[in-house]
Amino acid sequence: MKVVVSTVVLFVLWVAITGSFDPQELSVGLITAAVISMIAPGVAGPEPKKWLQPKRYLFTFIYLFYFIYAMVKANLDVAMRVINPRLPINPGIVKVKTKLKTHAGKLALANSITLTPGTLSVDIVGQYLYIHWIDVKSPDIEAATQEIVKGFERFLEVIFE
């Protein structure tokens, strides 16, 4: 199961890289993907069944737009701070709590946090993330969670859990 899912994923990637549907390319790509999946099926994750549910792909698609929106907003925010001669920053490291349990979900959450509004994930311990925040609005765990994590968690919960 794991090997099959991993083969399909790697094969799709191969087609996207080569960008051609020549049967020679496709056959070689299939063999390569199968061999690599037998050695290292890590890309499929611990529960490969999740790759079969179409709902997850739909949410990934929606999430992509939300993410781009958040990222552009983050960058405009950072740009304003950088250009402003008084450098209005108020940094600190806060602690937030997440509901996500899978490793892939935590990876996606941490990466999203790093790329969006003024936040940078410093460490992750169990259910808690430590986040460097360029403009600390509240030191409280609950409030910070509401501010930083909730927006992404809505989507990532469906995609990865």
Place this chain on the structure above:
Amino acid sequence: MVYRALGEFLILVGSLFLFLAGIGLLRMPDVYNRMQTGTKATTLGALSLIMGVGIYHPQWFFKTAIISLFILLTNPVSSHALARASHNKGIPLAEGSVLDRYAEDKERGLKEEENDS
């Protein structure tokens, strides 16, 4: 024609964000804040520039999309690893930082909260 105009616009925006990232690197007071601008602005800048080229030449679109996907996947990881390493190494936050929950919890020991995985 519309594609070309859009592509050129994206290229321009991308270079502008790269430049802002440079200013951020110059002005910010400590490592963590530099990382904030250094990661976010360069990632969006590079992404926008690369996708601009991909839109300018529509037949390259897939490859540029894959390049941007990998930048999205790898750039925050390196930044996160560096932030964690700097904090563990004991590089202090800048003056005027409000709080540091991570240091507080490290003194108490992080182990007790590792309950899952």
Place this chain on the structure above:
Amino acid sequence: MILEYFMLFLLFLMLGLAIYAVETKDLLASVVAAGFVSLVASIVYLYLQAPDVAMTEAAIGAGLTTLIFIIAIRKTERYEK
């Protein structure tokens, strides 16, 4: 035209960082500077129409060289006396 000026500028930076890599007392900083030199070398190969060589330099200079130097520094010492 603008491209030639850009390459001149990059070569200038590369030489500056090479001098810095040789002169600094912190060997780790020296390794980072050498990494930048290989970065610029890769762009220079690309400008000189040698994508094969640029790819080799990118693959080697991005990770492998840095790692090898870092391991050696870890097993010996970091500061030059």
Place this chain on the structure above:
Amino acid sequence: MRKWLAIIFLIVLGFFMAKITSSFPFGEEKWGVSRHYVDKGIEENRGSNLVTSIVVNYRGFDTLGEVTVLFLAATALAFLLSTCRCRRRYERREASLIVKTASETLYPLLILFGAYIFIHGHLTPGGGFQGGTVIASAVMLMLLAHFTFHPNHRALSTVEGLAGITFVLIGFAGLIWGGSFLANNIIPLGQWNRLFSAGVIPLIYVAVGFKVGSELSGLITDMIKTTKEE
């Protein structure tokens, strides 16, 4: 004193180097033997990438020598480090969960990239050396993120030996059926700019890719794991 002596020496040396290179005009045509490679390369080898044709076919014997140098370097390094009594004097800390997960996800993708690069060595930039390096970088990422990751040393050396033997055997096949060592007329050349083309060039480059990848992986593993437990 020694510094100024060295600087004077370097200035003199630089003057002579500048004098020599100034006799080559920059950016103008100065073809030597490569004129033949460029004019006849497509016809004789059908590989789009002329650099690959030169590395693997026209100068294939050099490449064999260079691969041997690489093998010697890896062996010498393993031998040198096996006698090293480098002790560890620092506390080791695990990588964070993010880095671990990311490395597990990226490991197959990087290997796929390496394979893509050396399979398409005759069509796009890249080839065995670059692809092998990318694969070694994948192994390096795993070694950095996980302390428990041990590449199988026996498998690596088996792959390396098989790849080397393949290279030499293809060369001898050319000598027997084609007339010269590494001759590229023993299997059909195929169509220009498709994957199955250029005769034996892709086969040799795949072998080189496996060889370089396993050698560099072994080299990095030796260097990282050299420390003995206290």
Place this chain on the structure above:
Amino acid sequence: MSNLLIIVFALVSLATVMAVYRIVAGPTISDRAVGLDTATTITTAMIVLFSQIFHRAIYLDVALVYAVLAFLGVIALARYLEGGV
């Protein structure tokens, strides 16, 4: 396109200068690593732009390799600081 390129290259040159300033001046090794990280990302973008300037799609492969491998140097530095190597 060519007028655009002048602006783009000017902005990118300034960004590179600042990254280099951070590599040379940065008080700690983390600062230098941040500078190197920025410089590698800028380089990836530059390689893609070069493929646009020279009109050859093959240069994108080089950019692909750079995008995939550029973060390894920074990870190695981070693992050194943590004591992981």
Place this chain on the structure above:
Amino acid sequence: MAFFVASILLILIGLYAVLVKRNIMKIVIGLSLMDTGVNVLIISLGFIRGRTAPIVNIKDLLVNTSSKVVDPLPQALVLTAIVIGVAVTAVALSIVMLMYSKKKTLEIEEYKELKW
């Protein structure tokens, strides 16, 4: 022209490190800088202005190839030289590690056994 000058200067900087510096790691870094310098020099010798890369995957390049591409031979030479260079650097560094484990110092002055 600038490429010749820059690569020669890079070689000289590396050679300066090898000649003057007393730290063994610095000497190895100088060697790797020299390596880069030599490679850039060889590649820039093969460059021809206004030509494209020697990868003939477009129909236009098939006819009259030698007036459209740069010299591929220097590229083929440098390609392998870079990979060999990193292996050589690794061997040099392992020798450095071995020397350090014997005497606990990186100063080249301390290693007098090879002098005569």
